[in-house]
Amino acid sequence: MTLLSIILLPMLGALLPFATERYGRTICAYSAALGPLCALGILMGSAVSVFGGHVEYASFAWLPTMGLNLSLRLDGLGLMFALLIVGIGLLVILYARYYLSERDSLSKLYALLQLFMMAMLGIVLSNNLLLLIVFWEVTSLVSFLLIGYWSSQTDARKGARMALAVTGAGGLCLLAGALLIERIVGSFELGAIFAAADTIKADPSYPVILVLVLLGAFTKSAQFPFQFWLPHAMSAPTPVSAYLHSATMVKAGVFLLARMYPALAGTDGWFYIVTFTGMATLLFGAYNALFKHDLKGLLAYSTISHLGLITMLLGFGTQLAVVAAIFHIINHATFKASLFMAAGIIDHETGTRDMRKINGMWKYMPHTALLAMVAALAMAGVPLLNGFLSKEMFFSEALHIESMGMFSWIFPLMATLAGVFSVAYSVRFIHDVFFNGEPIDLPKYPPHEPPRYMIVPVEVLVALCLLVGILPNFTVAPFLDAATLAVLGENKPDYHIAIWHGFNLPLIMSIVAMIGGLLMYSQRTGLFAFYERKFRHDEKIVFESRVQLSVRIAQLFTDFVQNNSLQRYMSLLIGSAIVVIAYSLYPMTQLQGSIPISTVEPVSLLAAIILIVGALGTVLLHHNRFAALLLMSVVGLIVSLIFVRYSAPDLALTQISVEVVTIVLLMLALYFLPQITPNESGAKRVGRDIALAGAAGIGMGLITFAMLTRPYESISDFFLANSVSGGGGANVVNVILVDFRGFDTFGEITVLAIAAVGIYAMLNGLHLPLPQADGEGRTWDKEPHPPILAVMARILLPLALLVSTYLLLRGHNAPGGGFIAGLVTSVALILQYVASGTGWMQERLKWKYRRVAVSGVFIAALTGMGSWFFGYPFLTSTFSHVHWPVVGDFELASAMGFDIGVYVTVVGATMLILAHLGKLAQTSHSPRPPTSKTYTDTQVTRGES
Numbered sequence: 001m002t003l004l005s006i007i008l009l010p011m012l013g014a015l016l017p018f019a020t021e022r023y024g025r026t027i028c029a030y031s032a033a034l035g036p037l038c039a040l041g042i043l044m045g046s047a048v049s050v051f052g053g054h055v056e057y058a059s060f061a062w063l064p065t066m067g068l069n070l071s072l073r074l075d076g077l078g079l080m081f082a083l084l085i086v087g088i089g090l091l092v093i094l095y096a097r098y099y100l101s102e103r104d105s106l107s108k109l110y111a112l113l114q115l116f117m118m119a120m121l122g123i124v125l126s127n128n129l130l131l132l133i134v135f136w137e138v139t140s141l142v143s144f145l146l147i148g149y150w151s152s153q154t155d156a157r158k159g160a161r162m163a164l165a166v167t168g169a170g171g172l173c174l175l176a177g178a179l180l181i182e183r184i185v186g187s188f189e190l191g192a193i194f195a196a197a198d199t200i201k202a203d204p205s206y207p208v209i210l211v212l213v214l215l216g217a218f219t220k221s222a223q224f225p226f227q228f229w230l231p232h233a234m235s236a237p238t239p240v241s242a243y244l245h246s247a248t249m250v251k252a253g254v255f256l257l258a259r260m261y262p263a264l265a266g267t268d269g270w271f272y273i274v275t276f277t278g279m280a281t282l283l284f285g286a287y288n289a290l291f292k293h294d295l296k297g298l299l300a301y302s303t304i305s306h307l308g309l310i311t312m313l314l315g316f317g318t319q320l321a322v323v324a325a326i327f328h329i330i331n332h333a334t335f336k337a338s339l340f341m342a343a344g345i346i347d348h349e350t351g352t353r354d355m356r357k358i359n360g361m362w363k364y365m366p367h368t369a370l371l372a373m374v375a376a377l378a379m380a381g382v383p384l385l386n387g388f389l390s391k392e393m394f395f396s397e398a399l400h401i402e403s404m405g406m407f408s409w410i411f412p413l414m415a416t417l418a419g420v421f422s423v424a425y426s427v428r429f430i431h432d433v434f435f436n437g438e439p440i441d442l443p444k445y446p447p448h449e450p451p452r453y454m455i456v457p458v459e460v461l462v463a464l465c466l467l468v469g470i471l472p473n474f475t476v477a478p479f480l481d482a483a484t485l486a487v488l489g490e491n492k493p494d495y496h497i498a499i500w501h502g503f504n505l506p507l508i509m510s511i512v513a514m515i516g517g518l519l520m521y522s523q524r525t526g527l528f529a530f531y532e533r534k535f536r537h538d539e540k541i542v543f544e545s546r547v548q549l550s551v552r553i554a555q556l557f558t559d560f561v562q563n564n565s566l567q568r569y570m571s572l573l574i575g576s577a578i579v580v581i582a583y584s585l586y587p588m589t590q591l592q593g594s595i596p597i598s599t600v601e602p603v604s605l606l607a608a609i610i611l612i613v614g615a616l617g618t619v620l621l622h623h624n625r626f627a628a629l630l631l632m633s634v635v636g637l638i639v640s641l642i643f644v645r646y647s648a649p650d651l652a653l654t655q656i657s658v659e660v661v662t663i664v665l666l667m668l669a670l671y672f673l674p675q676i677t678p679n680e681s682g683a684k685r686v687g688r689d690i691a692l693a694g695a696a697g698i699g700m701g702l703i704t705f706a707m708l709t710r711p712y713e714s715i716s717d718f719f720l721a722n723s724v725s726g727g728g729g730a731n732v733v734n735v736i737l738v739d740f741r742g743f744d745t746f747g748e749i750t751v752l753a754i755a756a757v758g759i760y761a762m763l764n765g766l767h768l769p770l771p772q773a774d775g776e777g778r779t780w781d782k783e784p785h786p787p788i789l790a791v792m793a794r795i796l797l798p799l800a801l802l803v804s805t806y807l808l809l810r811g812h813n814a815p816g817g818g819f820i821a822g823l824v825t826s827v828a829l830i831l832q833y834v835a836s837g838t839g840w841m842q843e844r845l846k847w848k849y850r851r852v853a854v855s856g857v858f859i860a861a862l863t864g865m866g867s868w869f870f871g872y873p874f875l876t877s878t879f880s881h882v883h884w885p886v887v888g889d890f891e892l893a894s895a896m897g898f899d900i901g902v903y904v905t906v907v908g909a910t911m912l913i914l915a916h917l918g919k920l921a922q923t924s925h926s927p928r929p930p931t932s933k934t935y936t937d938t939q940v941t942r943g944e945s
Helices: 002-023 025-051 076-099 106-125 129-147 154-185 190-195 197-202 206-220 229-235 238-244 249-259 268-289 295-316 319-350 366-380 386-400 410-434 456-470 477-491 505-522 524-534 539-561 566-585 602-620 625-645 649-671 683-708 716-727 732-740 742-763 787-810 818-836 838-844 849-870 895-920 937-944
Strands: 056-063 068-074 879-884 888-893
Touching: 002 025, 002 056, 002 068, 002 076, 002 106, 025 056, 025 076, 025 106, 025 477, 068 076, 068 106, 068 129, 076 106, 076 238, 076 249, 076 319, 076 456, 076 477, 106 129, 106 238, 106 249, 129 154, 129 229, 129 238, 129 249, 154 190, 154 197, 154 206, 154 229, 154 539, 190 197, 197 206, 206 249, 206 268, 229 238, 229 295, 238 249, 238 295, 238 319, 249 295, 249 319, 249 477, 268 295, 268 410, 295 319, 295 386, 295 410, 319 366, 319 386, 319 456, 319 477, 366 386, 366 410, 366 456, 386 410, 386 456, 386 505, 410 505, 505 524, 566 683, 602 625, 625 649, 649 732, 649 818, 649 895, 716 732, 732 742, 732 895, 742 849, 742 895, 787 818, 787 895, 818 838, 818 895, 849 895, 888 895
Parallel strands: none
Antiparallel strands: 056 068, 879 888
């Protein structure tokens, strides 16, 4: 429960700000920090045991049959990332209090940030790969909302859409890879996956799994060639950039690489794909960062470069390279988050992020300048700062990679070149912003230091850069040891972090990088001109053009397939089904199986003939809508009798109830439609339809014949054997609906309620002109509600309600149940509407049917959630027998509550539809008399318009 509370506590901070914002923005910030602060305390309390090598586990059943459980683990890697997520999150909460203007909703930003924090904590603490992917997708959705926080800005909307498209596609790839892993291992649990590492790597599908998982990681961490979304996510508020795009979200991809390292690393495929992707990203990001004039743009590309560095280290596959990668994850989070916050302060106080304008800030903002300069030097890898230590480890590992034989020199060379660019863009950040003359045309002048507490988060992070750089073994070493142990296990190497390792090759590479970076920056004028001529391009324009191209291709295909003809769509659907089924069944050598054909009874034959005549008559007389409706009701009645014949009373009751409701619905609709429809199908279309219908009918008959003459095993045997013992009910059909397949039923009633509300929304306020006569010109009866019918309906109402209650209560052990009882109640109420009118009913029954329908869904949901309190999965039911006075022994089943929810939903949804259709017949707006004995649909439409 402790691990689950760490994930859920940020939700407290997501809700409280909405209630406290009215008391001031400071109180709002305090309330937002409450949940993460508690989570941080829990994490720190668990740190000592994790440092000792202990791993905490927690597991809660969710969907165990799918392998999806709330399975959590807190090891060294999870602890390190969780502390980064919560710790930097708290600093961002404080920073955002002063960054946002009074016009912006602080509670909205806090809510989204904490939802994102919850999702990131879910990722790093998941012990189930499928659960990890669930949280993974939540981060993509919430980041979309955070990037588009200023939704009125075009750049924000486009940047959010780009990020969602890229990371969402990567998430789908990751899901596919996880499903393949589960096929091999038989479980989504990380422990089982790590134990089966050799089996996964030996499987023929390993290359596919590797590519799919890496695509998920690369898109999330903006690796080449998917890096283009990150710079355009900078349209988000700076607190979002500092949190998502330096410390958390973009780290999710490298976290996944580290988490899956024990299962997937150690192969040539891993080495070449991960290493060279990281190298390309490292160099691409470093090169482009140097030439960006936007302050956050420079930091975005430098983030891409450092993520490439971490990826490259993980690709090396050596033990010390993994240590260096984890170390740089910590270092990068601290100096980059502080740099983003410093950039936000500069933007906040000057009104611009253009480095060609914000010059000489040292004069106006010396405190901010000092902090930002220290963080930038850490990013450049200057000694006595944390970035220097992990960069030295990177250079050292690049020198020791020999996997490419005589071409292995490429790794130290590219590492040094990336170091040169890193120094160059860091020096540019320092010189162009804080020195380089006076500011030019600032929107806000003169700039000044920010509010005191706005700069506190930057001070904390810069202090960490210094402390880790000077005293690494007293600050970061325990976290690094624990995280390395979680990734490498028993293979964890012995290492020692030191500021001085002597005068060696890594130090020479650092010196070369620093001197080369200074020289490169000194030649910036010519380099900028070269970049503008040759390499400048807008990824957003390229992405949007690709999106528009895909839309045009889709439109061409849609126009080819769809021509707004329902008949064509149905013909394509049925024709495709016939072809696929025929192709599958073609190899079958014999149609009839070993089971002999049953004799045909006269009664069954008569029912079949009536059914065929009714169906054929419906087709032949469909132009006469009323006649077709009558014949259709005959078909429904015969189907109900067939269910009775084959001992399916529940289905028979359901069918006959549905028939009554459907016929009433169609009669109400026919009141507003012409009785006769024109013939719109030509001879070719009729011939095509006859051929398709004949092929489908004959094919279905042949398949049925083949199946019924062959022995088969039915799942019904399982339900018959377990209905009483497992579900506590003798009515197998009802037990299936409310117990074995309760989740399906819950989905069905939810869809039913949504459909009813949708129909209500369409009908509410709709006014249709009422016909004053039928198609033959006969006027309607002036007495729409005959007294005899009204009296009889009122007499029948209590009897019908009594029957429906009886059917509801007995449904678990005898034919009945919530669905049938709901339909019977609906029929009884519909009869009152028909007999007495809408006005009469509204005076006596002041129900809001849409609320009734929604209440039914909530009752069913609450019944299902009740099982959680007893440690069982959603919708798990229980039953017991009790002795009641007078009544005697009586069975009580929790599924009854669920069945009541079904009953309420069916009544609410059915009445919501039919009552509002009935209202249309009560209001007349300029009724028009019939102009002829036979109307066409075209004439009606023209007349109404």
